[in-house]
Amino acid sequence: MAFPRSRRVRQFYLSMLFLITGRAVQAASGIDPDIRREVSRLPEDCTLKLTVWPKGPGFTLRKTEAGTLRLLPPQETSDADMHMEIQAPALGFTLFTFRESSAAAASKGRITASGELALACSLVRILNRTEIYLLPRRIALRAVKRYESPPKKHRRRLHVLFRTLIFKPPGGSP
Amino acid sequence: MKSRQFFRFTPPGRTVVGPRALETLPELAAGLGISAPMVLTDQQVAASGTSSLVISFLSEAAPPAAVFDRIAPDPDFTAAEAAAELYRSSGCDSLVAVGGGSVIDTAKGVNLLVSQDRESLRPMQGAWNRTGVLRPLIALPTTAGSGSEATQTAVLKDPDTGRTCSFLSPALVPDLAVLDPRLTETLPTDMQAAGGLDALTHAVEAYISLGKNPLSDRLALRATELIVHHLPRILASPRNQHARLQLSVAAHLAGTAFSNSMVGLVHTLGHSAGAVCGIPHGVCMSILLPYGLEYSSHRCMPLLADLLLPVAGRGVYDSLAEETRGIHLISQIRDFIREVHRLTKGAHPLRFRDILSDGNIPVMRPEHIAVIARQAAGDPSLFYSPEEFSQKEAAEVLFAAYWGYPLDTDLVKKGHQK
Ligand SMILES: [Fe+2]
Numbered sequence: 111m112a113f114p115r116s117r118r119v120r121q122f123y124l125s126m127l128f129l130i131t132g133r134a135v136q137a138a139s140g141i142d143p144d145i146r147r148e149v150s151r152l153p154e155d156c157t158l159k160l161t162v163w164p165k166g167p168g169f170t171l172r173k174t175e176a177g178t179l180r181l182l183p184p185q186e187t188s189d190a191d192m193h194m195e196i197q198a199p200a201l202g203f204t205l206f207t208f209r210e211s212s213a214a215a216a217s218k219g220r221i222t223a224s225g226e227l228a229l230a231c232s233l234v235r236i237l238n239r240t241e242i243y244l245l246p247r248r249i250a251l252r253a254v255k256r257y258e259s260p261p262k263k264h265r266r267r268l269h270v271l272f273r274t275l276i277f278k279p280p281g282g283s284p
Numbered sequence: 285m286k287s288r289q290f291f292r293f294t295p296p297g298r299t300v301v302g303p304r305a306l307e308t309l310p311e312l313a314a315g316l317g318i319s320a321p322m323v324l325t326d327q328q329v330a331a332s333g334t335s336s337l338v339i340s341f342l343s344e345a346a347p348p349a350a351v352f353d354r355i356a357p358d359p360d361f362t363a364a365e366a367a368a369e370l371y372r373s374s375g376c377d378s379l380v381a382v383g384g385g386s387v388i389d390t391a392k393g394v395n396l397l398v399s400q401d402r403e404s405l406r407p408m409q410g411a412w413n414r415t416g417v418l419r420p421l422i423a424l425p426t427t428a429g430s431g432s433e434a435t436q437t438a439v440l441k442d443p444d445t446g447r448t449c450s451f452l453s454p455a456l457v458p459d460l461a462v463l464d465p466r467l468t469e470t471l472p473t474d475m476q477a478a479g480g481l482d483a484l485t486h487a488v489e490a491y492i493s494l495g496k497n498p499l500s501d502r503l504a505l506r507a508t509e510l511i512v513h514h515l516p517r518i519l520a521s522p523r524n525q526h527a528r529l530q531l532s533v534a535a536h537l538a539g540t541a542f543s544n545s546m547v548g549l550v551h552t553l554g555h556s557a558g559a560v561c562g563i564p565h566g567v568c569m570s571i572l573l574p575y576g577l578e579y580s581s582h583r584c585m586p587l588l589a590d591l592l593l594p595v596a597g598r599g600v601y602d603s604l605a606e607e608t609r610g611i612h613l614i615s616q617i618r619d620f621i622r623e624v625h626r627l628t629k630g631a632h633p634l635r636f637r638d639i640l641s642d643g644n645i646p647v648m649r650p651e652h653i654a655v656i657a658r659q660a661a662g663d664p665s666l667f668y669s670p671e672e673f674s675q676k677e678a679a680e681v682l683f684a685a686y687w688g689y690p691l692d693t694d695l696v697k698k699g700h701q702k
Binding site: 192220222223224225226227228229230231232234254255256 | 290407409410411412447449450661662663664666667671672
């Protein structure tokens with residue numbers, strides 16, 4: 111997919127990509143043991159934000175009491191414990207069309223992070239794990255450093271895709 | 285095909301190098317427009333007379349308004365926060381750091397606090413670009429190791445959690461670095477060894493990092509060559525001024541390289557081992573370096589092969605088949621570290637188990653390994669490692685480094701593909 115020239119189309123595409131990824135993370139956090147373990151180590155009520163500089167789009171996830179991640183509605187997303195920012199819309203597009211890994215993007219300085227960097231490490235691992243459910247293996251291989259098939263991958267993938275694509279307003283319980 | 289290359293490069297500030305470089309300090313300080321600097325140092329550097337030497341030169345143009353020397357190895361936020369208070373109450377206008385990585389990193393922390401008028405460093409952590417302009421910072425490294433006088437990073441410990449926290453911004457690069465062999469003259473041999481091997485780790489990790497770029501590559505290769513050539517000479521004859529200056533230059537180059545390409549697994553584990561057990565950073569680096577390379581070798585064999593040339597020289601490099609050079613590099617690095625161990629008469633340890641506290645008790649125990657591996661999962665340098673590693677794999681590497689066993693690279697590779 112080429113990066114659209116029109117600013118509005120671009121913004122729409124990116125918003126959709128972020129919405130899908132955010133919802134997928136929310137869904138995967140309910141069923142994947144690795145993500146659950148990662149979330150269990152986050153501080154209570156911790157919020158993680160990923161946006162495109164300067165004005166978005168993006169998403170914010172909050173740790174719930176149940177130990178999952180909840181996608182916050184836009185009006186609740188002002189301050190986060192850790193805020194990762196992709197430095198330009200075109201770079202966000204490369205990242206979320208999975209032409210490079212989030213680790214590679216971070217390593218080339220294309221993503222900045224304010225707040226505890228341990229939380230940024232957690233978010234990158236959670237995104238990588240979600241990508242394994244969201245994407246066919248061939249594409250996911252480009253997005254992650256090492257591809258590890260989770261147990262019951264196909265059943266869980268169906269669950270994640272179903273929860274991601276069947277519309278529920280953001281903020282609903284996963 | 286479209287190029288995917290993208291990199292950014294933040295150079296060091298103005299760098300002045302030479303056996304008489306300190307004599308230019310008054311003019312350089314005046315050039316920066318400073319009149320009331322705060323000198324930061326540690327008690328060892330103060331006791332050696334090195335900081336007094338710097339202060340005497342500095343005073344010709346800008347007599348220090350305050351001196352802060354309460355900086356411990358592996359410093360936490362409290363030193364930076366106390367120094368910031370002194371800075372404000374003494375009406376200082378700039379910072380001069382005389383010391384190793386701990387002192388220079390603390391000075392960077394102080395600079396963030398005083399320039400942004402903040403009380404606490406905790407909320408300022410992160411990797412970001414929009415820091416604004418900071419106060420002038422002059423760095424005079426006394427260790428030839430950390431390269432912090434050239435980098436845009438600072439690593440300080442959070443006293444509440446005991447974890448190392450990173451700060452990264454182009455604004456943190458010191459405005460001026462002065463490298464003079466008199467600055468490293470009184471450094472004890474074991475610290476010289478640890479510093480030199482920290483710099484070697486910076487160069488090697490910068491070269492195999494995912495964040496590498498053509499500029500950092502050139503610096504990393506040259507730094508490797510200088511360290512391998514000059515460190516043994518210094519350890520054999522500490523008065524060799526030329527070798528000491530060359531090692532300072534190498535550490536500066538390696539610092540510039542890793543400041544832009546970042547480091548990897550060795551630092552990820554080493555930061556945590558240092559924080560949990562209080563082992564000096566350079567010692568952690570040299571113990572873990574061969575293991576980190578073995579662990580990632582199947583991902584970066586051609587890069588390891590490139591490094592053989594500066595480490596072993598043209599003769600050895602040409603005599604080996606291409607596919608064996610990478611593995612040979614790892615054994616050459618092991619041999620080099622053993623040689624450093626021999627030249628320091630055993631003061632530089634080869635495995636974690638041999639590091640003893642004053643009461644002759646090992647400072648790291650096997651039960652620390654799981655804690656270190658868990659903390660390592662939160663270290664941002666793991667982004668840049670060519671191979672992914674789980675906590676279990678981190679613990680395996682640490683365990684091998686604890687006992688001094690080589691890693692079974694076949695097993696590592698198979699484990700990864702499982
Ligand atoms: Fe280091």
